[in-house]
Amino acid sequence: MIKQLFKFIGGVHIPQYKDISCNTTIQQAPIASQLVLPLSQHIGSPSVPIVHIGDHVLKGQTIAIAEDYVSVNLHAPTSGQIIAIEPRAIPHPSGLPAQCIVLQSDGKDQWRERKPIAEDYRQLDPSKVRNLIREAGIVGLGGAGFPSFIKMNPGPSGHIDTLILNAAECEPFITCDDRLLQERADEVIQGLFILRYALQAKHCVIAVEDNKAKAITALNKALETVDQSCIQVTAIPTIYPAGGEKQLIHTITGRQVPSHGLPIHIGVVVQNVATAAAIYAAIFRDEPLISRIVTLTGDVSRPTNYEVLLGTSMQSLIEQSDDSPQNKIKRIIMGGPMMGFAMHSSDIPIIKTCNCVIVDKGLTAELKQHGYTMPCIRCGQCADVCPAELLPQQLYWYTKSAQWQLSQDYQLFDCIECGCCDYVCPSYIPLVQYYRYAKAQIWEQERETEKSDHARERHEFRLERIEREKKEREERHRQKKAALGKKDTDPKGEKTKPDPKKAAIIAAMERVKQKKAQQNIQAKNTDNLTVAQKKQIEEADARRKKVNDEDSSS
Amino acid sequence: MMNLHTPSSPHFHANNSISQVMFTVIAALSPGIAVYIYFFGSGLLIQMLLGILTAITCETLILLARKKPVWPFISDGSAVLTAILLALSIPPSSPWWIIVLGTSFAIVFVKHLYGGLGYNIFNPAMAGYAMLIISFPKEITGWFNIQANSTSLSLSEYLGLIFTESKSSDTISQATPLDHFKTQIGLEQPASTIFTDTNLYSGLGAYGFEWIGLAFALGGVWLVYKKIMSWHIPLSLLISLVLISLVFYAWDNNNYASPLFHLFSGATLLGAFFIATDPVSACSTLRGKIIYGSCIGVLIFIIRNWGGYPDAIAFAVLIMNMCAPTIDYYTRPGAQTP
Numbered sequence: 001m002i003k004q005l006f007k008f009i010g011g012v013h014i015p016q017y018k019d020i021s022c023n024t025t026i027q028q029a030p031i032a033s034q035l036v037l038p039l040s041q042h043i044g045s046p047s048v049p050i051v052h053i054g055d056h057v058l059k060g061q062t063i064a065i066a067e068d069y070v071s072v073n074l075h076a077p078t079s080g081q082i083i084a085i086e087p088r089a090i091p092h093p094s095g096l097p098a099q100c101i102v103l104q105s106d107g108k109d110q111w112r113e114r115k116p117i118a119e120d121y122r123q124l125d126p127s128k129v130r131n132l133i134r135e136a137g138i139v140g141l142g143g144a145g146f147p148s149f150i151k152m153n154p155g156p157s158g159h160i161d162t163l164i165l166n167a168a169e170c171e172p173f174i175t176c177d178d179r180l181l182q183e184r185a186d187e188v189i190q191g192l193f194i195l196r197y198a199l200q201a202k203h204c205v206i207a208v209e210d211n212k213a214k215a216i217t218a219l220n221k222a223l224e225t226v227d228q229s230c231i232q233v234t235a236i237p238t239i240y241p242a243g244g245e246k247q248l249i250h251t252i253t254g255r256q257v258p259s260h261g262l263p264i265h266i267g268v269v270v271q272n273v274a275t276a277a278a279i280y281a282a283i284f285r286d287e288p289l290i291s292r293i294v295t296l297t298g299d300v301s302r303p304t305n306y307e308v309l310l311g312t313s314m315q316s317l318i319e320q321s322d323d324s325p326q327n328k329i330k331r332i333i334m335g336g337p338m339m340g341f342a343m344h345s346s347d348i349p350i351i352k353t354c355n356c357v358i359v360d361k362g363l364t365a366e367l368k369q370h371g372y373t374m375p376c377i378r379c380g381q382c383a384d385v386c387p388a389e390l391l392p393q394q395l396y397w398y399t400k401s402a403q404w405q406l407s408q409d410y411q412l413f414d415c416i417e418c419g420c421c422d423y424v425c426p427s428y429i430p431l432v433q434y435y436r437y438a439k440a441q442i443w444e445q446e447r448e449t450e451k452s453d454h455a456r457e458r459h460e461f462r463l464e465r466i467e468r469e470k471k472e473r474e475e476r477h478r479q480k481k482a483a484l485g486k487k488d489t490d491p492k493g494e495k496t497k498p499d500p501k502k503a504a505i506i507a508a509m510e511r512v513k514q515k516k517a518q519q520n521i522q523a524k525n526t527d528n529l530t531v532a533q534k535k536q537i538e539e540a541d542a543r544r545k546k547v548n549d550e551d552s553s554s
Numbered sequence: 555m556m557n558l559h560t561p562s563s564p565h566f567h568a569n570n571s572i573s574q575v576m577f578t579v580i581a582a583l584s585p586g587i588a589v590y591i592y593f594f595g596s597g598l599l600i601q602m603l604l605g606i607l608t609a610i611t612c613e614t615l616i617l618l619a620r621k622k623p624v625w626p627f628i629s630d631g632s633a634v635l636t637a638i639l640l641a642l643s644i645p646p647s648s649p650w651w652i653i654v655l656g657t658s659f660a661i662v663f664v665k666h667l668y669g670g671l672g673y674n675i676f677n678p679a680m681a682g683y684a685m686l687i688i689s690f691p692k693e694i695t696g697w698f699n700i701q702a703n704s705t706s707l708s709l710s711e712y713l714g715l716i717f718t719e720s721k722s723s724d725t726i727s728q729a730t731p732l733d734h735f736k737t738q739i740g741l742e743q744p745a746s747t748i749f750t751d752t753n754l755y756s757g758l759g760a761y762g763f764e765w766i767g768l769a770f771a772l773g774g775v776w777l778v779y780k781k782i783m784s785w786h787i788p789l790s791l792l793i794s795l796v797l798i799s800l801v802f803y804a805w806d807n808n809n810y811a812s813p814l815f816h817l818f819s820g821a822t823l824l825g826a827f828f829i830a831t832d833p834v835s836a837c838s839t840l841r842g843k844i845i846y847g848s849c850i851g852v853l854i855f856i857i858r859n860w861g862g863y864p865d866a867i868a869f870a871v872l873i874m875n876m877c878a879p880t881i882d883y884y885t886r887p888g889a890q891t892p
């Protein structure tokens with residue numbers, strides 16, 4: 001078990017602003033009369049609607065399904081009627097509207113039938129558990145929003161020695177994980193057990209920043225009632241970005257994730273605490289991901305945490321918490337102040353990845369708009385704080401002068417866009433903006449080369465179809481294997497019975513297939529990703545493909 | 555629907571700025587300045603004032619000429635710092651046009667003609683000093699006669715020297731301690747008698763300078779502690795200077811001064827903490843900084859002993875300024891050593 005922590009290079013101590021929202025209990029946000037549910041709630045492909053305008057849906061009912069591998073289902077957050085499926089404003093840096101399902105609440109908040117599996121999950125094959133999590137629409141709730149079931153797959157080698165539950169929550173202002181641990185530590189721990197089961201991980205570490213004493217106490221108390229031999233709660237130093245995946249892994253294990261690799265390559269998986277709680281709710285209560293905890297904070301009268309149904313507009317939350325005039329609002333940030341992005345309006349729905357809404361009325365010193373940007377004086381402060389050990393001032397020089405090759409030589413793509421360099425720069429240079437722009441340009445170039453190859457695209461399309469067929473075959477294969485391994489607990493008859501839900505899904509899939517064939521390839525929600533995330537998607541796809549190939553050849 | 559600001563992340567910024575950095579550096583210089591004035595009188599103050607006025611005037615004019623916003627650049631403090639460093643490098647009794655000329659040259663030619671703040675290759679103060687010492691060697695190496703006037707001069711004496719260049723008293727008759735030492739060595743005087751000959755020297759180095767140096771070092775250490783600068787350049791510079799002078803001193807202590815003399819004479823400590831560390835013209839990688847600092851240390855020793863000029867900080871720094879980009883290139887993270 002962990003005896004010693006390791007310090008990562010760089011990082012900054014920043015004002016926390018957490019006290020303002022972490023001392024009140026989580027409030028239930030009222031059910032809005034209209035919920036706007038973007039089909040693209042997370043990294044990966046948008047889900048595909050299986051409901052029609054006019055349909056009546058129950059709370060928790062699936063309304064859109066995952067078509068591609070890197071995607072999950074979407075559910076109705078409350079009961080009501082589908083009144084539109086159309087482009088609406090969504091939380092996205094571009095400010096462009098995107099396809100949403102609009103649900104008019106009927107005020108009854110009536111659940112669909114629920115059949116919790118609860119403790120019986122241990123009788124299921126890990127792949128079955130993963131599938132349940134996928135169907136429950138669960139994605140990483142720490143902000144990035146990578147479909148969780150993918151990160152619950154131990155991969156071909158199947159060897160995970162450390163599962164880290166990330167409760168570092170290192171960005172200022174955000175307290176939703178802190179509150180969650182204080183109030184529902186037992187659910188988090190149950191969720192951790194499910195994760196551990198799916199990953200077959202040896203050790204589990206719950207990493208909490210040492211400024212969250214109450215959360216640590218709550219966790220330790222909750223651990224008293226369970227078998228805690230494999231779980232350890234570890235307080236890590238409070239420094240931004242301690243909760244960054246690579247930084248956290250280094251702090252806990254002392255291991256470095258290779259520059260072009262993923263945590264899984266060194267036997268580590270990191271999941272967020274809120275994700276664990278959502279997994280618990282899915283397995284123990286059969287509740288898909290239809291709400292989340294959001295910190296509403298900044299320059300408002302009553303900063304606090306809300307349990308919010310997905311699709312609720314930020315505006316209604318702000319009205320809940322703020323008495324003073326709304327026209328003073330200068331900026332609304334979704335996520336933390338270091339890596340979050342600014343909204344174009346307040347009429348934007350809460351989505352799965354929205355952990356925090358910061359309202360800026362110009363009252364918080366550090367949130368103030370930048371002054372005049374001065375030239376770089378090469379003071380080197382940026383390099384001192386860069387957790388990726390880069391030379392931000394050189395990257396700035398090369399990205400500014402559009403020297404893409406040189407910026408890549410200086411490891412532009414290792415930049416995690418944490419914003420530390422930007423935060424300390426005495427010249428107020430918007431460094432991260434330059435890096436982001438450069439990355440986008442380089443990707444654009446790569447995409448251009450790809451696009452020119454039409455034949456290749458068509459080929460890809462064919463592969464996709466073949467892959468899907470393989471996938472289905474593999475699933476059957478797995479189940480058979482599982483059935484052989486656990487004869488006594490075989491839930492039989494599962495594979496054949498056609499149920500109406502499945503039929504609807506298959507029909508929807510068919511529709512999508514046709515639509516896709518017409519539109520050629522559908523854009524993925526990949527334009528605002530960090531390299532690591534992009535890589536993760538590619539890796540996941542590749543891994544999936546490999547597994548399929550092996551399966552079908554055996 | 556509101557129209558909100560949507561700048562890109564991060565939305566958070568530390569409460570700092572270039573002017574804060576510069577004025578912290580100036581604050582760190584103040585103990586040294588105070589001790590300097592304690593030993594040698596108010597001449598330095600007059601020089602600093604003249605330098606700062608010149609620097610601000612030149613900076614404003616050239617910013618206007620370059621159609622740049624004046625206030626953000628004037629208020630950044632970098633021109634003021636340049637003027638103070640130059641004033642500290644010349645004798646406090648130099649005529650007024652020396653500092654005015656040197657500062658204008660530093661700001662206009664060395665700083666702005668290379669692109670302004672952040673773009674200059676050479677340290678402006680040192681390039682200004684080099685220009686002065688090449689053009690006006692007599693004015694810039696003369697030290698007032700300490701023997702004749704106890705230790706320092708009064709304000710009126712300084713005003714006379716600076717503005718009317720009256721040489722009524724034999725106040726300017728002496729060389730700076732480093733210069734004196736060099737001439738005497740040239741005259742085959744053993745080092746031990748040079749030191750006891752005149753009251754230019756004291757226990758550790760040149761009279762007064764050990765305390766001034768210590769005060770500058772104190773300010774420098776504070777800057778390192780405040781993380782305004784890193785320890786790499788000053789420490790490597792001082793270590794390399796001490797090591798190389800120790801080797802020669804041990805080998806022949808009649809012809810070479812002790813490491814302590816090198817440390818506490820001239821502008822060694824000022825240079826190590828405040829001049830060689832100018833971020834714009836120095837190396838920026840950690841390994842680069844160590845190479846850069848050590849080379850300056852060695853160059854100081856070489857120029858002091860065998861070069862044509864008494865103090866060596868300026869030339870050592872300028873030479874290494876030229877090498878900095880190359881050193882940076884070969885010491886960048888992940889680079890192969892050439």
Ligand code: SF4
Nearest residue numbers: 376378379380382425
């Ligand atoms: S912190 Fe800003 S001014 Fe300093 S070296 Fe980095 S980019 Fe340049």
Ligand code: SF4
Nearest residue numbers: 386415416418419421
């Ligand atoms: S944003 Fe990129 S370059 Fe800047 S500190 Fe973070 S990782 Fe380093």
